Amino acid sequence: MFSEVVSLLPAGIINGLMFGAIYALVALGLTLIYGVLHIINFAHGAMLMLAMYMAYFLFKILNIDPYVAILIVTPAGFVFGYTIYRWGIGKLSGGRDQNILLITLGLSIILENSALVFFTGDQQTISLSYSYEAFDLGFLYLSYPKVISFVASLVICLLLWMLMTLTDLGKAIRAVAKQREGARLVGIDVEHVFAVTFGIGVACLGAAGCMLLPIFYVDPYTGNIFVIVAFTIVVLGGMGSIVGALLGGFIIGITESVGGLILGESLGQVGISLIFILILIFRPTGIFGSKV
Protein backbone atom coordinates (compact mmCIF):
# COMPACT_ATOMS: atom_id res chain seq x y z
CA MET A 1 0.00 0.00 0.00
CA PHE A 2 2.68 2.44 1.07
CA SER A 3 5.03 1.75 -1.81
CA GLU A 4 2.10 1.98 -4.16
CA VAL A 5 1.36 5.47 -2.91
CA VAL A 6 5.01 6.50 -3.23
CA SER A 7 5.13 5.29 -6.81
CA LEU A 8 2.03 7.33 -7.61
CA LEU A 9 3.32 10.42 -5.84
CA PRO A 10 5.10 12.11 -8.80
CA ALA A 11 1.98 11.73 -10.93
CA GLY A 12 -0.12 13.15 -8.10
CA ILE A 13 2.15 16.13 -7.70
CA ILE A 14 2.20 16.95 -11.41
CA ASN A 15 -1.56 16.61 -11.68
CA GLY A 16 -1.86 18.89 -8.66
CA LEU A 17 0.37 21.48 -10.30
CA MET A 18 -1.83 21.49 -13.40
CA PHE A 19 -4.99 22.20 -11.43
CA GLY A 20 -3.06 24.44 -9.06
CA ALA A 21 -2.26 26.89 -11.85
CA ILE A 22 -5.94 27.33 -12.64
CA TYR A 23 -6.81 27.58 -8.94
CA ALA A 24 -4.16 30.28 -8.70
CA LEU A 25 -5.84 32.22 -11.49
CA VAL A 26 -9.22 32.01 -9.73
CA ALA A 27 -7.64 33.04 -6.45
CA LEU A 28 -5.71 35.84 -8.12
CA GLY A 29 -8.92 37.64 -9.01
CA LEU A 30 -10.19 37.24 -5.46
CA THR A 31 -6.97 38.38 -3.80
CA LEU A 32 -6.61 41.38 -6.10
CA ILE A 33 -10.12 42.57 -5.25
CA TYR A 34 -9.48 42.01 -1.57
CA GLY A 35 -6.08 43.68 -1.59
CA VAL A 36 -7.34 46.86 -3.22
CA LEU A 37 -10.98 47.19 -2.19
CA HIS A 38 -10.74 45.31 1.10
CA ILE A 39 -13.90 43.44 0.27
CA ILE A 40 -14.61 39.75 -0.07
CA ASN A 41 -16.42 38.88 -3.26
CA PHE A 42 -18.62 35.95 -2.32
CA ALA A 43 -20.05 35.85 -5.84
CA HIS A 44 -16.62 34.89 -7.18
CA GLY A 45 -17.59 31.26 -7.73
CA ALA A 46 -20.87 32.18 -9.42
CA MET A 47 -19.03 34.53 -11.77
CA LEU A 48 -16.58 31.76 -12.63
CA MET A 49 -19.56 29.55 -13.43
CA LEU A 50 -20.94 32.23 -15.78
CA ALA A 51 -17.58 32.47 -17.54
CA MET A 52 -17.59 28.70 -18.03
CA TYR A 53 -21.10 28.84 -19.51
CA MET A 54 -20.05 31.62 -21.84
CA ALA A 55 -17.11 29.56 -23.07
CA TYR A 56 -19.43 26.57 -23.36
CA PHE A 57 -21.93 28.36 -25.57
CA LEU A 58 -19.20 29.95 -27.66
CA PHE A 59 -17.98 26.44 -28.34
CA LYS A 60 -21.39 24.86 -28.91
CA ILE A 61 -22.95 27.57 -31.05
CA LEU A 62 -20.05 29.27 -32.80
CA ASN A 63 -17.61 26.36 -32.52
CA ILE A 64 -14.93 28.55 -30.97
CA ASP A 65 -12.16 26.64 -29.22
CA PRO A 66 -12.20 27.48 -25.48
CA TYR A 67 -8.55 28.49 -25.56
CA VAL A 68 -9.33 30.98 -28.31
CA ALA A 69 -12.45 32.06 -26.41
CA ILE A 70 -10.14 33.38 -23.69
CA LEU A 71 -9.73 36.41 -25.95
CA ILE A 72 -13.50 36.99 -25.84
CA VAL A 73 -14.52 35.87 -22.34
CA THR A 74 -11.72 37.70 -20.52
CA PRO A 75 -12.68 41.18 -21.82
CA ALA A 76 -16.34 40.30 -21.28
CA GLY A 77 -15.48 39.46 -17.67
CA PHE A 78 -13.79 42.81 -17.31
CA VAL A 79 -16.80 44.71 -18.62
CA PHE A 80 -19.17 42.70 -16.42
CA GLY A 81 -17.03 43.23 -13.33
CA TYR A 82 -16.52 46.94 -13.98
CA THR A 83 -20.22 47.52 -14.55
CA ILE A 84 -21.47 45.50 -11.64
CA TYR A 85 -19.09 47.23 -9.23
CA ARG A 86 -19.42 50.77 -10.51
CA TRP A 87 -23.20 50.81 -10.67
CA GLY A 88 -24.07 47.98 -8.32
CA ILE A 89 -21.98 46.75 -5.42
CA GLY A 90 -20.07 50.00 -4.95
CA LYS A 91 -23.25 52.06 -4.76
CA LEU A 92 -25.19 49.73 -2.50
CA SER A 93 -22.58 48.66 0.01
CA GLY A 94 -22.50 51.67 2.32
CA GLY A 95 -19.08 50.72 3.59
CA ARG A 96 -19.51 47.85 6.08
CA ASP A 97 -17.59 44.77 5.08
CA GLN A 98 -20.31 42.40 6.23
CA ASN A 99 -22.78 44.27 4.01
CA ILE A 100 -20.59 43.66 0.97
CA LEU A 101 -20.29 40.01 1.92
CA LEU A 102 -24.08 39.74 2.09
CA ILE A 103 -24.67 41.74 -1.09
CA THR A 104 -22.26 39.53 -3.00
CA LEU A 105 -23.97 36.52 -1.42
CA GLY A 106 -27.27 37.84 -2.80
CA LEU A 107 -25.60 38.32 -6.17
CA SER A 108 -24.32 34.75 -6.17
CA ILE A 109 -27.81 33.44 -5.38
CA ILE A 110 -29.20 35.47 -8.29
CA LEU A 111 -26.51 34.34 -10.74
CA GLU A 112 -26.67 30.67 -9.74
CA ASN A 113 -30.43 30.44 -9.98
CA SER A 114 -30.59 32.45 -13.19
CA ALA A 115 -28.22 29.85 -14.63
CA LEU A 116 -30.53 27.16 -13.30
CA VAL A 117 -33.56 28.76 -14.95
CA PHE A 118 -31.94 29.50 -18.30
CA PHE A 119 -29.38 26.71 -18.68
CA THR A 120 -31.09 23.96 -16.58
CA GLY A 121 -29.29 22.00 -13.88
CA ASP A 122 -27.71 19.48 -16.25
CA GLN A 123 -23.96 19.04 -16.15
CA GLN A 124 -22.35 20.10 -19.41
CA THR A 125 -18.98 19.01 -20.70
CA ILE A 126 -17.27 19.51 -24.02
CA SER A 127 -14.81 17.34 -25.86
CA LEU A 128 -12.20 18.81 -28.13
CA SER A 129 -10.54 17.07 -31.07
CA TYR A 130 -7.36 16.88 -29.01
CA SER A 131 -8.99 16.11 -25.64
CA TYR A 132 -7.64 12.59 -25.54
CA GLU A 133 -4.15 13.25 -26.89
CA ALA A 134 -1.49 13.33 -24.25
CA PHE A 135 2.19 13.77 -23.55
CA ASP A 136 3.76 10.55 -22.34
CA LEU A 137 6.06 11.28 -19.43
CA GLY A 138 6.81 7.63 -18.82
CA PHE A 139 5.02 7.48 -15.47
CA LEU A 140 2.08 9.64 -16.48
CA TYR A 141 0.00 10.66 -19.47
CA LEU A 142 -0.61 14.36 -19.40
CA SER A 143 -3.50 15.43 -21.61
CA TYR A 144 -3.00 18.38 -23.98
CA PRO A 145 -5.78 20.48 -22.42
CA LYS A 146 -4.21 20.20 -18.97
CA VAL A 147 -0.81 21.27 -20.27
CA ILE A 148 -2.24 24.15 -22.30
CA SER A 149 -4.29 25.33 -19.32
CA PHE A 150 -1.23 25.15 -17.10
CA VAL A 151 0.96 27.18 -19.43
CA ALA A 152 -1.75 29.70 -20.25
CA SER A 153 -2.52 30.25 -16.55
CA LEU A 154 1.13 30.96 -15.84
CA VAL A 155 1.31 33.38 -18.77
CA ILE A 156 -1.76 35.24 -17.53
CA CYS A 157 -0.39 35.42 -13.99
CA LEU A 158 2.82 36.86 -15.43
CA LEU A 159 0.89 39.40 -17.50
CA LEU A 160 -1.06 40.46 -14.46
CA TRP A 161 2.11 40.82 -12.44
CA MET A 162 3.57 42.99 -15.22
CA LEU A 163 0.42 45.07 -15.31
CA MET A 164 0.66 45.67 -11.59
CA THR A 165 4.36 46.52 -11.48
CA LEU A 166 5.21 48.10 -14.83
CA THR A 167 2.24 50.21 -15.90
CA ASP A 168 0.78 53.48 -14.67
CA LEU A 169 -2.55 51.75 -14.10
CA GLY A 170 -0.81 49.21 -11.87
CA LYS A 171 0.85 52.04 -10.00
CA ALA A 172 -2.52 53.74 -9.48
CA ILE A 173 -4.07 50.49 -8.26
CA ARG A 174 -1.26 49.96 -5.80
CA ALA A 175 -1.53 53.54 -4.63
CA VAL A 176 -5.25 53.13 -3.97
CA ALA A 177 -4.61 49.86 -2.16
CA LYS A 178 -2.07 51.48 0.17
CA GLN A 179 -3.68 54.85 0.84
CA ARG A 180 -7.00 55.57 -0.80
CA GLU A 181 -7.35 59.10 0.58
CA GLY A 182 -3.79 59.96 -0.45
CA ALA A 183 -4.46 58.57 -3.90
CA ARG A 184 -7.57 60.72 -4.16
CA LEU A 185 -5.55 63.79 -3.19
CA VAL A 186 -3.00 63.29 -5.98
CA GLY A 187 -5.83 63.14 -8.48
CA ILE A 188 -6.50 59.43 -8.93
CA ASP A 189 -10.14 58.65 -9.65
CA VAL A 190 -10.51 56.16 -6.81
CA GLU A 191 -14.00 54.94 -7.73
CA HIS A 192 -12.78 54.26 -11.26
CA VAL A 193 -9.73 52.38 -9.99
CA PHE A 194 -11.93 50.30 -7.67
CA ALA A 195 -14.17 49.35 -10.57
CA VAL A 196 -11.18 48.62 -12.82
CA THR A 197 -9.69 46.37 -10.14
CA PHE A 198 -12.98 44.55 -9.73
CA GLY A 199 -13.11 44.23 -13.51
CA ILE A 200 -9.61 42.76 -13.65
CA GLY A 201 -10.51 40.34 -10.89
CA VAL A 202 -13.52 39.11 -12.85
CA ALA A 203 -11.47 39.06 -16.06
CA CYS A 204 -9.15 36.54 -14.36
CA LEU A 205 -12.25 34.38 -13.88
CA GLY A 206 -13.08 34.75 -17.55
CA ALA A 207 -9.71 33.28 -18.47
CA ALA A 208 -9.92 30.63 -15.74
CA GLY A 209 -13.40 29.61 -16.88
CA CYS A 210 -12.20 29.01 -20.45
CA MET A 211 -9.32 26.91 -19.19
CA LEU A 212 -11.43 24.87 -16.79
CA LEU A 213 -14.09 23.98 -19.33
CA PRO A 214 -12.08 21.40 -21.32
CA ILE A 215 -11.00 19.54 -18.16
CA PHE A 216 -14.03 19.95 -15.91
CA TYR A 217 -17.81 20.13 -16.13
CA VAL A 218 -20.11 23.11 -15.71
CA ASP A 219 -23.49 23.30 -14.01
CA PRO A 220 -25.10 26.15 -12.04
CA TYR A 221 -23.30 25.06 -8.87
CA THR A 222 -19.80 24.48 -10.27
CA GLY A 223 -18.67 27.75 -8.76
CA ASN A 224 -19.31 26.52 -5.21
CA ILE A 225 -16.58 23.92 -5.61
CA PHE A 226 -14.07 26.64 -6.30
CA VAL A 227 -15.20 29.22 -3.75
CA ILE A 228 -13.80 27.50 -0.67
CA VAL A 229 -10.72 26.50 -2.65
CA ALA A 230 -10.12 30.08 -3.76
CA PHE A 231 -10.67 31.50 -0.27
CA THR A 232 -8.28 28.91 1.13
CA ILE A 233 -5.60 29.87 -1.38
CA VAL A 234 -6.10 33.53 -0.67
CA VAL A 235 -5.77 33.23 3.10
CA LEU A 236 -2.92 30.78 2.66
CA GLY A 237 -1.02 33.14 0.38
CA GLY A 238 -1.91 36.21 2.38
CA MET A 239 -4.86 38.42 1.46
CA GLY A 240 -3.83 40.67 -1.40
CA SER A 241 -0.58 38.95 -2.35
CA ILE A 242 -0.16 37.98 -6.02
CA VAL A 243 2.86 35.74 -5.47
CA GLY A 244 1.06 34.24 -2.50
CA ALA A 245 -1.95 33.39 -4.64
CA LEU A 246 0.26 31.64 -7.17
CA LEU A 247 2.16 29.59 -4.61
CA GLY A 248 -1.00 29.00 -2.60
CA GLY A 249 -2.68 27.71 -5.75
CA PHE A 250 0.08 25.17 -6.30
CA ILE A 251 0.10 24.09 -2.65
CA ILE A 252 -3.65 23.53 -2.65
CA GLY A 253 -3.61 21.82 -6.02
CA ILE A 254 -0.96 19.38 -4.85
CA THR A 255 -2.59 18.86 -1.44
CA GLU A 256 -5.88 18.01 -3.07
CA SER A 257 -4.39 15.66 -5.62
CA VAL A 258 -1.99 13.87 -3.26
CA GLY A 259 -4.54 13.90 -0.44
CA GLY A 260 -7.06 12.31 -2.76
CA LEU A 261 -4.46 9.69 -3.68
CA ILE A 262 -3.71 8.72 -0.09
CA LEU A 263 -7.08 9.21 1.62
CA GLY A 264 -9.42 8.53 -1.26
CA GLU A 265 -11.38 10.94 -3.43
CA SER A 266 -14.00 12.04 -0.90
CA LEU A 267 -11.84 12.37 2.20
CA GLY A 268 -9.17 14.21 0.18
CA GLN A 269 -11.43 17.27 0.19
CA VAL A 270 -11.17 17.42 3.97
CA GLY A 271 -7.66 18.73 3.48
CA ILE A 272 -8.80 22.00 1.92
CA SER A 273 -11.34 23.01 4.56
CA LEU A 274 -8.92 21.91 7.24
CA ILE A 275 -6.07 24.02 5.86
CA PHE A 276 -8.44 26.97 5.60
CA ILE A 277 -9.53 26.63 9.22
CA LEU A 278 -6.02 26.09 10.57
CA ILE A 279 -4.55 29.03 8.67
CA LEU A 280 -7.32 31.36 9.80
CA ILE A 281 -6.88 30.29 13.39
CA PHE A 282 -3.12 30.25 13.63
CA ARG A 283 -1.81 32.60 10.97
CA PRO A 284 -4.57 34.84 9.60
CA THR A 285 -2.06 37.00 7.74
CA GLY A 286 -1.13 34.01 5.59
CA ILE A 287 2.29 32.67 4.77
CA PHE A 288 3.25 35.44 2.38
CA GLY A 289 1.41 38.23 4.12
CA SER A 290 2.58 41.10 1.92
CA LYS A 291 0.05 43.37 0.27
CA VAL A 292 -0.34 44.03 -3.45
Added chain:
Amino acid sequence: MTFSLNTILLILLGLLTAILAPLGISSKFQLDVLTLIFFTAYIGQSWNILGGYAGQFSFGGVMFFGTGAYTSSILLTSFGVPPIIGIFAAIFMGAFLGLIVGYLSFRSGLRGSYFALITLAFAELLRVLANSVEFTGGGVGLFLTYAPGLHNLQFNSPTGFYYFSLVLLVISLVIAMWLERSRFGAQLVAIRENEDAAEALGIDTLKCKIYAIMIMGGMGGAAGTFYAQKYLYIDPPISYSIALSVEMLLVTIVGGMGTVFGPLVGSFFLHIVNEFARHFIDTPGVSLIVYGFILILIISFLPNGLVGLFHRARKKKDDNDA
Protein backbone atom coordinates in the same frame (compact mmCIF):
# COMPACT_ATOMS: atom_id res chain seq x y z
CA MET B 1 -37.33 46.82 24.93
CA THR B 2 -40.04 46.56 27.53
CA PHE B 3 -43.36 45.23 26.45
CA SER B 4 -46.38 47.46 26.68
CA LEU B 5 -49.77 46.02 27.61
CA ASN B 6 -50.86 46.26 23.99
CA THR B 7 -47.85 44.28 22.80
CA ILE B 8 -48.43 41.58 25.39
CA LEU B 9 -52.10 41.30 24.40
CA LEU B 10 -51.09 41.09 20.76
CA ILE B 11 -48.57 38.34 21.50
CA LEU B 12 -51.14 36.34 23.51
CA LEU B 13 -53.67 36.76 20.74
CA GLY B 14 -51.14 35.54 18.18
CA LEU B 15 -50.29 32.55 20.33
CA LEU B 16 -53.95 31.66 20.81
CA THR B 17 -54.55 31.90 17.08
CA ALA B 18 -51.56 29.64 16.44
CA ILE B 19 -52.80 27.08 18.97
CA LEU B 20 -56.33 27.04 17.56
CA ALA B 21 -55.28 27.22 13.90
CA PRO B 22 -55.45 23.44 13.22
CA LEU B 23 -59.16 23.53 14.13
CA GLY B 24 -59.83 25.97 11.32
CA ILE B 25 -57.39 24.68 8.73
CA SER B 26 -58.54 21.41 7.22
CA SER B 27 -55.97 21.27 4.42
CA LYS B 28 -52.95 19.16 5.35
CA PHE B 29 -50.90 21.06 2.83
CA GLN B 30 -51.57 24.43 4.45
CA LEU B 31 -50.74 23.06 7.86
CA ASP B 32 -47.48 21.71 6.46
CA VAL B 33 -46.65 25.14 5.03
CA LEU B 34 -47.25 26.73 8.43
CA THR B 35 -45.06 24.08 10.05
CA LEU B 36 -42.30 24.93 7.60
CA ILE B 37 -42.71 28.65 8.26
CA PHE B 38 -42.41 28.10 12.02
CA PHE B 39 -39.43 25.80 11.57
CA THR B 40 -37.61 28.33 9.37
CA ALA B 41 -38.43 31.11 11.84
CA TYR B 42 -37.05 28.95 14.66
CA ILE B 43 -33.77 28.20 12.92
CA GLY B 44 -33.58 31.83 11.80
CA GLN B 45 -33.87 32.85 15.45
CA SER B 46 -30.88 30.65 16.29
CA TRP B 47 -28.88 32.60 13.69
CA ASN B 48 -30.32 35.85 15.02
CA ILE B 49 -28.89 35.30 18.50
CA LEU B 50 -25.31 35.23 17.26
CA GLY B 51 -25.77 37.28 14.08
CA GLY B 52 -28.49 39.75 15.00
CA TYR B 53 -27.80 40.42 18.66
CA ALA B 54 -24.05 39.79 18.89
CA GLY B 55 -23.28 40.91 15.32
CA GLN B 56 -21.27 37.81 14.41
CA PHE B 57 -22.50 36.64 11.00
CA SER B 58 -22.11 32.97 10.29
CA PHE B 59 -22.32 31.43 6.82
CA GLY B 60 -22.24 27.87 8.12
CA GLY B 61 -25.06 27.85 10.66
CA VAL B 62 -26.27 24.58 9.19
CA MET B 63 -23.47 22.71 10.95
CA PHE B 64 -25.42 22.63 14.21
CA PHE B 65 -28.57 21.46 12.46
CA GLY B 66 -26.71 18.63 10.72
CA THR B 67 -24.85 17.57 13.82
CA GLY B 68 -28.07 17.47 15.82
CA ALA B 69 -29.82 15.49 13.10
CA TYR B 70 -27.01 12.93 13.06
CA THR B 71 -26.78 12.76 16.86
CA SER B 72 -30.38 11.81 17.55
CA SER B 73 -30.67 9.65 14.41
CA ILE B 74 -27.54 7.62 15.16
CA LEU B 75 -28.63 7.23 18.78
CA LEU B 76 -31.95 5.93 17.52
CA THR B 77 -30.78 3.61 14.74
CA SER B 78 -27.66 2.22 16.41
CA PHE B 79 -28.53 2.30 20.10
CA GLY B 80 -32.30 2.41 20.17
CA VAL B 81 -32.41 5.64 22.18
CA PRO B 82 -35.84 7.25 21.67
CA PRO B 83 -35.67 10.71 20.04
CA ILE B 84 -37.42 12.33 22.96
CA ILE B 85 -34.16 11.71 24.82
CA GLY B 86 -32.10 11.98 21.64
CA ILE B 87 -33.21 15.56 21.10
CA PHE B 88 -31.47 16.56 24.32
CA ALA B 89 -28.31 14.80 23.15
CA ALA B 90 -28.69 16.72 19.88
CA ILE B 91 -29.00 20.00 21.77
CA PHE B 92 -25.93 19.08 23.80
CA MET B 93 -23.86 18.16 20.73
CA GLY B 94 -24.94 21.33 18.93
CA ALA B 95 -23.91 23.46 21.88
CA PHE B 96 -20.68 21.51 22.24
CA LEU B 97 -19.85 22.07 18.57
CA GLY B 98 -20.63 25.75 19.15
CA LEU B 99 -18.17 25.75 22.03
CA ILE B 100 -15.41 24.28 19.88
CA VAL B 101 -16.01 26.47 16.83
CA GLY B 102 -16.57 29.56 18.98
CA TYR B 103 -13.51 29.00 21.12
CA LEU B 104 -11.23 28.35 18.15
CA SER B 105 -12.39 31.24 16.01
CA PHE B 106 -13.17 33.93 18.58
CA ARG B 107 -10.03 33.26 20.59
CA SER B 108 -7.90 33.95 17.51
CA GLY B 109 -9.79 37.21 17.02
CA LEU B 110 -11.70 36.36 13.86
CA ARG B 111 -14.32 38.95 13.08
CA GLY B 112 -16.60 40.04 10.28
CA SER B 113 -16.12 38.28 6.99
CA TYR B 114 -13.39 36.03 8.35
CA PHE B 115 -15.72 34.58 10.95
CA ALA B 116 -18.45 34.13 8.35
CA LEU B 117 -16.07 32.21 6.12
CA ILE B 118 -14.58 30.00 8.82
CA THR B 119 -18.05 28.81 9.82
CA LEU B 120 -18.68 27.97 6.17
CA ALA B 121 -15.45 25.96 6.15
CA PHE B 122 -16.46 24.10 9.32
CA ALA B 123 -19.80 23.17 7.77
CA GLU B 124 -18.07 21.94 4.61
CA LEU B 125 -15.56 19.98 6.67
CA LEU B 126 -18.34 18.24 8.56
CA ARG B 127 -20.21 17.50 5.35
CA VAL B 128 -17.18 15.81 3.81
CA LEU B 129 -16.50 13.92 7.04
CA ALA B 130 -20.10 12.74 7.33
CA ASN B 131 -19.81 11.56 3.74
CA SER B 132 -16.63 9.58 4.42
CA VAL B 133 -17.05 7.83 7.76
CA GLU B 134 -19.00 4.65 8.47
CA PHE B 135 -21.20 5.47 11.43
CA THR B 136 -23.13 8.24 9.65
CA GLY B 137 -24.13 5.87 6.88
CA GLY B 138 -21.78 7.77 4.53
CA GLY B 139 -23.21 8.96 1.25
CA VAL B 140 -26.13 6.53 1.49
CA GLY B 141 -27.52 8.40 4.46
CA LEU B 142 -29.65 7.23 7.36
CA PHE B 143 -33.19 5.94 7.03
CA LEU B 144 -35.42 6.19 10.08
CA THR B 145 -38.44 3.98 10.53
CA TYR B 146 -41.89 5.45 10.81
CA ALA B 147 -43.33 4.68 14.23
CA PRO B 148 -45.58 7.51 15.39
CA GLY B 149 -45.60 8.26 19.07
CA LEU B 150 -44.53 11.05 21.36
CA HIS B 151 -41.41 9.15 22.49
CA ASN B 152 -40.33 9.04 18.82
CA LEU B 153 -41.31 12.67 18.24
CA GLN B 154 -43.25 11.40 15.25
CA PHE B 155 -46.90 12.00 14.66
CA ASN B 156 -49.51 10.39 12.47
CA SER B 157 -50.98 13.69 11.35
CA PRO B 158 -49.54 17.03 10.22
CA THR B 159 -51.17 18.55 13.30
CA GLY B 160 -48.64 16.82 15.56
CA PHE B 161 -45.67 18.23 13.69
CA TYR B 162 -47.41 21.58 13.56
CA TYR B 163 -47.54 21.71 17.36
CA PHE B 164 -43.97 20.40 17.59
CA SER B 165 -42.77 23.30 15.41
CA LEU B 166 -44.93 25.73 17.37
CA VAL B 167 -43.33 24.61 20.63
CA LEU B 168 -39.85 25.13 19.14
CA LEU B 169 -40.89 28.55 17.82
CA VAL B 170 -42.30 29.68 21.15
CA ILE B 171 -39.15 28.55 22.97
CA SER B 172 -37.01 30.52 20.51
CA LEU B 173 -39.16 33.62 20.95
CA VAL B 174 -38.91 33.33 24.73
CA ILE B 175 -35.12 33.07 24.47
CA ALA B 176 -35.03 36.22 22.31
CA MET B 177 -37.34 38.09 24.71
CA TRP B 178 -35.12 37.08 27.58
CA LEU B 179 -32.10 38.37 25.65
CA GLU B 180 -33.77 41.74 25.16
CA ARG B 181 -34.31 42.15 28.89
CA SER B 182 -31.23 40.49 30.33
CA ARG B 183 -27.77 41.74 31.14
CA PHE B 184 -26.30 39.08 28.85
CA GLY B 185 -28.37 40.35 25.93
CA ALA B 186 -27.21 43.90 26.56
CA GLN B 187 -23.62 42.68 26.57
CA LEU B 188 -24.13 40.99 23.21
CA VAL B 189 -25.57 44.18 21.75
CA ALA B 190 -22.61 46.12 23.12
CA ILE B 191 -20.27 43.70 21.35
CA ARG B 192 -22.21 44.17 18.12
CA GLU B 193 -22.09 47.95 18.29
CA ASN B 194 -18.45 48.29 19.23
CA GLU B 195 -16.44 45.32 20.37
CA ASP B 196 -13.39 47.25 21.54
CA ALA B 197 -15.52 49.61 23.58
CA ALA B 198 -17.38 46.66 25.10
CA GLU B 199 -14.06 45.11 26.05
CA ALA B 200 -12.92 48.38 27.58
CA LEU B 201 -16.09 48.47 29.67
CA GLY B 202 -15.05 45.20 31.24
CA ILE B 203 -17.28 42.84 29.28
CA ASP B 204 -15.71 39.43 28.77
CA THR B 205 -16.42 39.52 25.04
CA LEU B 206 -14.88 36.12 24.33
CA LYS B 207 -17.09 34.42 26.89
CA CYS B 208 -20.22 36.24 25.76
CA LYS B 209 -19.67 35.36 22.12
CA ILE B 210 -19.00 31.73 23.00
CA TYR B 211 -22.21 31.56 25.08
CA ALA B 212 -24.12 33.07 22.14
CA ILE B 213 -22.79 30.55 19.64
CA MET B 214 -23.54 27.74 22.12
CA ILE B 215 -27.17 28.84 22.37
CA MET B 216 -27.30 28.97 18.60
CA GLY B 217 -25.74 25.50 18.47
CA GLY B 218 -28.18 23.99 20.94
CA MET B 219 -31.15 25.43 19.08
CA GLY B 220 -29.77 24.19 15.76
CA GLY B 221 -29.27 20.72 17.25
CA ALA B 222 -32.94 20.44 18.23
CA ALA B 223 -33.91 21.61 14.73
CA GLY B 224 -31.92 18.71 13.32
CA THR B 225 -33.87 16.18 15.36
CA PHE B 226 -37.14 17.79 14.28
CA TYR B 227 -36.18 17.51 10.63
CA ALA B 228 -34.97 13.91 10.89
CA GLN B 229 -38.13 12.77 12.66
CA LYS B 230 -40.38 14.58 10.21
CA TYR B 231 -38.74 13.52 6.97
CA LEU B 232 -37.26 10.20 8.19
CA TYR B 233 -34.15 10.51 6.06
CA ILE B 234 -30.89 12.45 6.33
CA ASP B 235 -27.69 12.43 4.30
CA PRO B 236 -24.63 14.73 4.21
CA PRO B 237 -25.87 17.15 1.50
CA ILE B 238 -29.19 17.63 3.36
CA SER B 239 -27.66 17.83 6.83
CA TYR B 240 -24.94 20.30 5.89
CA SER B 241 -26.62 22.14 3.02
CA ILE B 242 -25.38 25.62 2.21
CA ALA B 243 -28.95 26.47 1.23
CA LEU B 244 -30.16 26.12 4.82
CA SER B 245 -27.26 28.22 6.12
CA VAL B 246 -28.36 30.91 3.69
CA GLU B 247 -32.04 30.53 4.51
CA MET B 248 -31.56 31.12 8.22
CA LEU B 249 -29.68 34.34 7.66
CA LEU B 250 -32.06 35.38 4.89
CA VAL B 251 -35.26 35.21 6.96
CA THR B 252 -33.56 37.04 9.83
CA ILE B 253 -32.07 39.83 7.75
CA VAL B 254 -35.29 40.33 5.79
CA GLY B 255 -37.43 40.31 8.93
CA GLY B 256 -35.05 42.33 11.06
CA MET B 257 -31.77 41.41 12.75
CA GLY B 258 -31.60 41.75 16.50
CA THR B 259 -35.36 41.82 16.94
CA VAL B 260 -37.58 39.24 18.64
CA PHE B 261 -40.03 38.82 15.79
CA GLY B 262 -37.71 39.49 12.86
CA PRO B 263 -37.11 35.84 11.92
CA LEU B 264 -40.83 35.02 12.13
CA VAL B 265 -41.85 38.03 10.05
CA GLY B 266 -39.11 37.25 7.52
CA SER B 267 -40.13 33.62 7.34
CA PHE B 268 -43.78 34.49 6.67
CA PHE B 269 -42.83 37.13 4.14
CA LEU B 270 -40.44 34.95 2.16
CA HIS B 271 -42.86 32.02 2.09
CA ILE B 272 -45.56 34.29 0.72
CA VAL B 273 -43.12 35.63 -1.88
CA ASN B 274 -42.26 32.04 -2.72
CA GLU B 275 -45.91 31.11 -3.26
CA PHE B 276 -46.43 34.18 -5.45
CA ALA B 277 -43.34 33.51 -7.53
CA ARG B 278 -44.40 29.89 -8.00
CA HIS B 279 -47.86 31.02 -8.98
CA PHE B 280 -46.58 33.10 -11.87
CA ILE B 281 -43.56 31.16 -13.09
CA ASP B 282 -43.31 27.60 -11.88
CA THR B 283 -39.64 26.94 -12.62
CA PRO B 284 -37.20 25.90 -9.91
CA GLY B 285 -34.88 28.74 -9.03
CA VAL B 286 -37.20 31.64 -9.78
CA SER B 287 -38.14 32.30 -6.17
CA LEU B 288 -34.49 32.11 -5.17
CA ILE B 289 -33.64 34.78 -7.74
CA VAL B 290 -36.28 36.95 -6.09
CA TYR B 291 -34.81 36.13 -2.65
CA GLY B 292 -31.40 37.28 -3.88
CA PHE B 293 -32.79 40.63 -4.99
CA ILE B 294 -34.72 41.02 -1.73
CA LEU B 295 -31.56 40.32 0.28
CA ILE B 296 -29.59 42.96 -1.64
CA LEU B 297 -32.37 45.53 -1.37
CA ILE B 298 -32.91 44.97 2.35
CA ILE B 299 -29.18 45.20 3.10
CA SER B 300 -28.89 48.39 1.08
CA PHE B 301 -32.05 50.23 2.06
CA LEU B 302 -33.62 48.59 5.12
CA PRO B 303 -30.81 47.50 7.45
CA ASN B 304 -33.36 46.89 10.21
CA GLY B 305 -35.56 44.74 8.03
CA LEU B 306 -39.33 44.67 7.80
CA VAL B 307 -39.73 44.98 11.56
CA GLY B 308 -37.62 48.14 11.39
CA LEU B 309 -39.94 49.46 8.69
CA PHE B 310 -42.91 48.80 10.95
CA HIS B 311 -41.26 50.60 13.87
CA ARG B 312 -40.41 53.54 11.65
CA ALA B 313 -44.01 53.81 10.48
CA ARG B 314 -45.31 53.65 14.04
CA LYS B 315 -42.83 56.25 15.25
CA LYS B 316 -43.88 58.58 12.47
CA LYS B 317 -47.50 58.12 13.49
CA ASP B 318 -46.68 58.82 17.12
CA ASP B 319 -44.80 61.96 16.11
CA ASN B 320 -47.75 63.13 14.07
CA ASP B 321 -50.14 62.44 16.92
CA ALA B 322 -48.00 64.42 19.34
